[in-house]
Amino acid sequence: MLQVSIYKQLSHFTIDVTFCAENEIIALTGPSGSGKTTILEAIAGLTKLDKGSIIVKERTFAADGKSLIPVQRRQVGYVFQDYALFPHKTVWENIAYGMKHESFTKQMIEDLAMKHLINQYPHEISGGEKQRTALIRAFATEPDVLLLDEPFAALDEQTKTKNYEQLLQLHQKWQIPVVFVSHNREEVERLASRVYTIQEGKFTMKALSSEENVTINEID
Amino acid sequence: MTETNLFPLWLSLRTASISTVVVFIAGIAIAYLMARRTFFGKNALEAFFLLPLVLPPTVVGFGLLYLFGKNGVIGRLLTYLFDFQIVFTWYGALIAAIVVSFPLMYQSAAAAFGQYDKNIENAAFTMGKSRWHVFWTISFPLAWPGLLAGVVLAFARGLGEFGATLMLAGYIPNQTDTIPMAIYFAVEAGDMETAKNWVILIVILGFAAIYWLNWWSTKRMMKHRR
Numbered sequence: 001m002l003q004v005s006i007y008k009q010l011s012h013f014t015i016d017v018t019f020c021a022e023n024e025i026i027a028l029t030g031p032s033g034s035g036k037t038t039i040l041e042a043i044a045g046l047t048k049l050d051k052g053s054i055i056v057k058e059r060t061f062a063a064d065g066k067s068l069i070p071v072q073r074r075q076v077g078y079v080f081q082d083y084a085l086f087p088h089k090t091v092w093e094n095i096a097y098g099m100k101h102e103s104f105t106k107q108m109i110e111d112l113a114m115k116h117l118i119n120q121y122p123h124e125i126s127g128g129e130k131q132r133t134a135l136i137r138a139f140a141t142e143p144d145v146l147l148l149d150e151p152f153a154a155l156d157e158q159t160k161t162k163n164y165e166q167l168l169q170l171h172q173k174w175q176i177p178v179v180f181v182s183h184n185r186e187e188v189e190r191l192a193s194r195v196y197t198i199q200e201g202k203f204t205m206k207a208l209s210s211e212e213n214v215t216i217n218e219i220d
Numbered sequence: 221m222t223e224t225n226l227f228p229l230w231l232s233l234r235t236a237s238i239s240t241v242v243v244f245i246a247g248i249a250i251a252y253l254m255a256r257r258t259f260f261g262k263n264a265l266e267a268f269f270l271l272p273l274v275l276p277p278t279v280v281g282f283g284l285l286y287l288f289g290k291n292g293v294i295g296r297l298l299t300y301l302f303d304f305q306i307v308f309t310w311y312g313a314l315i316a317a318i319v320v321s322f323p324l325m326y327q328s329a330a331a332a333f334g335q336y337d338k339n340i341e342n343a344a345f346t347m348g349k350s351r352w353h354v355f356w357t358i359s360f361p362l363a364w365p366g367l368l369a370g371v372v373l374a375f376a377r378g379l380g381e382f383g384a385t386l387m388l389a390g391y392i393p394n395q396t397d398t399i400p401m402a403i404y405f406a407v408e409a410g411d412m413e414t415a416k417n418w419v420i421l422i423v424i425l426g427f428a429a430i431y432w433l434n435w436w437s438t439k440r441m442m443k444h445r446r
Contacts, residue, residue, distance in 0.1 A: 046342050071345045078346040084339035088361050097357075098347025141347050 001058075002145050002177040006042050007051035007065070008035075008201075015039065015201035021177040025167075027192035028181045035201040036181040037081070040147040043179065044078050045071035056177070057144045077138030077146040081153065083130045085122040091133050092118035099140040108136050112166050128159035132166065139170055146171075148180035152187055164190055227394050228402035228418065231310060235398060236378035239317035240325075243374050247325030248367060252359065255333040266330075273323040277383025280319060284388045288315065310396055312389030317378035324377050325370040332366025333359065365437060372433045376426050 002021040007014065015035040019026070028036045041047040043054055045067055054061040056076075061069045085094050091114065099105045109115050112132050117125055125133070131151055138146060151167075152160045168191065171178060182188050188195050197205035254266065272280050288295045288306040298304045306312050340362065344354040360367075382400035389396040391405055399422050406415035 044342075044346055046345070071342075072348050072350060074346070075348070076346050078343060080339040080343060082337060082339070084337055084343040086340060086344070086358060086362075087336075097344065098349065137343075137347075 001056075002043075002179070003053070003055040004039070004043060005052040006039055006049055006054070008038065008042065008047070009050055010035065010038065010201065013200040015042075017196075017198065017201070017203055019196060019203070021179065021194070023175040023177055024193040025171060025178040025180065025191050027188040027195045028179065028198055029183065029185075029188055029195060030198035030204075032183075034198045036198055037149055039198075040078070040149055040179060040181060043145065044076045044147055045069065045074050059144070075141065075144045077141055077143030079131075079134045079138050079146075079148045079151045081149045081151075083122075083134040085130060085133060085137075087122050090119050090121055091125065091129075094122070094133055095137045095140050097137070100142040104142070105136070105140040108139060108170065111169065112136060126159075127154050128156075128163060131155060131159075131163055135163075135167065135170065139174060142174075143176065145176055146178040148178065150181050150183065152182070152184065160187070167191065225402075225414065228397050228399045229421065231313065231396075232379055232398040232400075232422075235310065235313045235317045235381075236375050239314055239321055239378040240371060240375045242318050243322045243325040243378075244367075244371055247322060247329045247370060247374070248360075251326050251329035252333055252355070255330055269326050270323045272320050273327075277320065277381075278387060281316065281384035281387025284312075284315060284319060284384060288312070288388065307388060308390045308392060308396065310389065313381070313385045313396055313398055316384035316388050317381045320381050320384055321374035321377040325374040328366050328370025328373060329363065332363035332370070335366065336362045369433055369437065372429050376429045379425060380422065 001023075004020070005018040007016050013035070015038055017035075017039060028039060030036060038047060042049055042052075043056075043061070045061060048067065049062055049065045051065040053063045056074070059069065059074075061067070061074055086097065089097070095105060095109070095118075096102075109118065112135075114129065114132055114136065117129055117133075122130055122133070131154075135148075135151070148167075152163060155163060164187065167178075180191070195205075196203050250269070254262065285307070286292050288298075290296070290299070290305070290307065295306060298306065306315060341354055341358055344358050345351075349357070380400055381398070382404065385396075385398060386401065386404075391397055391401050397405070399418050403415050403418045403422075406412070406418065
């Protein structure tokens with residue numbers, strides 16, 4: 001369970017959002033520069049809050065705007081927009097850097113058909129493979145919450161479809177709250193159980209999607 | 221050259237090596253902190269660090285004399301506490317080399333720590349690793365080509381330091397005479413043969429350092445870059 005209440009003054013606007021997530025995938029969508037990445041950074045502990053609280057699995061990361069648990073101890077998996085792979089380490093060394101259990105990690109590598117790439121360096125693999133490496137690397141830390149910042153933005157359509165399936169596959173196995181930022185409507189509808197549209201730091205729309213339909217609710 | 225007049229080579233290598241070790245550690249530590257922190261007066265502090273690059277060496281020497289001289293703030297303190305004097309000793313040459321080579325190391329290190337995506341370090345933090353661990357496993361290896369360039373430039377600058385050294389350490393044969401100093405005073409004494417030998421040696425040392433750096437950069441620098 002993830003409970004987030006963030007209030008943070010940026011240079012042009014204020015982020016003021018509140019949301020919760022069970023062990024589901026929720027999406028944050030909205031124009032560039034609307035504060036989506038800052039929300040992920042705040043959950044991870046990479047940026048400070050002015051006010052608000054963040055609670056994950058009954059652990060209070062931050063309360064009254066104060067960080068109570070540093071980034072290193074939050075057990076947050078984070079896939080950055082450009083993946084932020086370690087360029088001087090092989091795929092395996094990237095994945096093993098924060099790995100908790102080798103057998104679980106190796107199984108993931110097999111499941112995502114990455115075994116043949118483990119000795120390659122990031123500059124030697126494709127965009128889709130980089131994205132999968134970053135995803136496995138994040139899951140290998142066995143996080144309590146997973147944050148994805150436009151993880152599919154740089155991929156072609158075919159690779160995207162494949163990687164959507166793989167994310168769902170991993171999430172099926174590892175039931176945790178996943179918050180992902182995206183611009184792509186199709187991606188959002190396919191992966192997320194709930195969608196929040198954000199503009200200048202405030203939620204403007206909340207879409208509840210189910211398998212059959214998508215309803216858009218105006219937020220008061 | 222006789223054994224006696226090889227002293228400038230020994231002293232130059234000694235001061236340049238020790239000053240390089242000092243500025244390597246200080247330059248990396250300060251540049252890393254400066255690259256990762258924002259605070260009031262950061263730009264002014266950075267300008268102060270780089271000042272020896274643009275000031276005439278005599279001005280740097282004057283400043284050092286002001287601090288470390290007999291009546292200088294630090295000079296008086298050292299005399300009072302340890303009965304120790306920096307002026308007219310090889311320590312003066314060392315301090316001058318440190319001060320003039322620091323900006324080169326600092327600038328190279330600051331550029332090296334600023335050139336890769338900060339999220340690479342953030343990713344490592346989210347994986348539960350301490351700042352110290354992340355520094356040695358991620359930041360330092362990624363910055364290494366730039367840091368090495370800083371080391372070579374700082375060493376070469378320390379080796380070639382003249383103006384500030386002359387003002388702080390003076391010219392005392394077999395005590396404070398580095399190669400640049402030996403060249404100047406050999407020319408002044410009309411001993412062009414000795415001066416020429418030192419010039420050839422220091423040109424070879426400087427050329428070798430820069431040549432090796434360029435060769436190494438071309439070979440290694442881009443290896444793991446995207």
